[in-house]
Amino acid sequence: MAVTSPIHGSRVALLGTSLVQQNHDAGERHIRSSARGWSTWAEVLTNGQLDIAVFHDPRVHPGWEPSGRAGVTRGFTGLNAGVSGQKTLDIANRIDQVLALDFDLIIVDAGTNDMMVETKETIQATREAIVSRLLDAGKLVILLPILARGTQKWPAGGSERAKAHWINQKSRAFAARRARCHIFDWNSTWVDWDSADGVPHAGFSDDGTHFSVPGGHAVGKALAEYLSGLLAPHIPERWARDDRFDPVDNPLGNIVPGPLPRNANAPAGALSSDCEITASRTISSTGHPTGWQDVSLESGHCVLEILPEDFINPLPAGAWVRASCAVEVDAHDGWRDVSLVLEDCSPDGLTAQALAPFDLGDGDLAPYPNEAWSGMLRTPPIKIKMPSQRLRLALNLRIISSGRPASMRFSTPELRQNEPPALGSRR
Known part of the structure; x- marks a missing residue:
């Protein structure tokens, strides 16, 4: 209790x-x-x-x-x-x-x-x-x-x-x-x-x-x-569709421009497969009212690019950003990666990852839960190195084949400015 x-x-x-x-x-x-x-x-x-x-x-x-x-x-x-x-x-x-x-x-x-x-x-x-x-x-x-x-x-x-x-x-x-x-x-x-x-x-x-x-x-x-008894009560967040980034009137708005992400091939040398993606408008058990995207994956590595390929970062150098995405993952014994990646593509930019997989050695990844789970993937905040460089935001999915597809859903991807960290005396 x-x-x-x-x-x-x-x-x-x-x-x-x-x-x-x-x-x-x-x-x-x-x-x-x-x-x-x-x-x-x-x-x-x-x-x-x-x-x-x-x-x-x-x-x-x-x-x-x-x-x-x-x-x-x-x-x-x-x-x-x-x-x-x-x-x-x-x-x-x-x-x-x-x-x-x-x-x-x-x-x-x-x-x-x-x-x-x-x-x-x-x-x-x-x-x-x-x-x-x-x-x-x-x-x-x-x-x-x-x-x-x-x-x-x-x-x-x-x-x-x-x-x-x-x-x-x-x-x-x-x-x-x-x-x-x-x-x-x-x-x-x-x-x-x-x-x-x-x-x-x-x-x-x-x-x-x-x-x-x-x-x-x-x-x-x-x-x-x-x-659950110690933290502030959880109230599902709601985001208006017009809560979009504006450099003057809404600099804290969502920078993600909109619709269904693209299915990208995995990097060279990695396992790759195609993901089947369908759009749906459902209200899930986690309370998010916006459209959920259904994903089915047979095997291998799938990268779902959330930002368009030609997306240009609208924020100045020194701005802090953080990404998040709601997910619902169905039970499957083959899951090896369900993570959210935010990358500053400038020459010295940082990459932040939420729920990064654990390498057991020789390229083998530890299994994710073989049970249904849902929650919020939220990257650590990162500081943008240079202005006018591309930001990349993607869901990474990986599964090992077991003769049946794995499925998950995601919704409300967000990329927003974040308050600079208050690091106390160690800053």
Whole structure:
């Protein structure tokens, strides 16, 4: 059952380890939310009710270097404050910087990397100190238990597994004593309860520690339901058809000009196939009243270009933009990519991607859920590098053949100017 609180909002910060950082990734020319990310799926499935905004940032921030490698950057900043490899003390040392961010509530993961080097008492004391610091600053906190690992990382019957259970019981007792502190038990969905060792469900992790797409989806789906009592109530958005971009009178209007997207071939060297696309005018279960486009895909890679090929960016250099699209995806075991891509085609432009697929190696992609799902794909915001250059917006779809077509629907593609990020003291 969802918890309730007098504090309501949509901006959620994440604090923790690689289990948090890997919800997003960034490189020199890209920034993505990942389909292996549990918070990514929570954002999608809440239809925009939840906002964990991140922004491309190639700078190196002392204390935020992944795995403690000097001179290495995460590539992004914003409300994902996860750093790979960090122990509880490393996380505690970043609290002041995290508090400089603008958020309504914060989800905390800490302790998983301490299990083999610290006592259970030390780990729990530091976890409580982290949460207490956030509570004392007036924040609403959701504390995560220690996530169970596979036996290839924590041996069956080993001290790490026993310590994790003790810490998780102490964390529940701690949260019960503190106002505005809650527990979201991600193990309840993650763990195979038929396993004598409490390991993750098969396919939920590829290394016994981190999420694959099915694990991220399962935990994200549970988190979306849990947060429904904490976030502002979701009211389906409505967009008037004449809410279009105008540089003078409506600079925040929708830049997408209109009708049915084109079906483009996949890039050279990629699997490709034709998509069958039909237009329809239906009101879906997610409440969007505008026309839905039906897509049927047999196999391979399909790119649906939402902006015309000759589209010219009307915005100046320095403007921030963000794209979104509502989707409804039918159950199929062949889905390997359902993502939204926004590309600034200027020479040094960035590419943003929402729900990017996870590469398992050798070109194989992790499966997406084999169940029907719907939600809002929303890219991270990007800053336009140069004026009068083309912007590209497309849906990427990929499926492996299983003898029957897969189908999905999409609606209300949007591209709008976005407020410049408020990055607190780390900007």
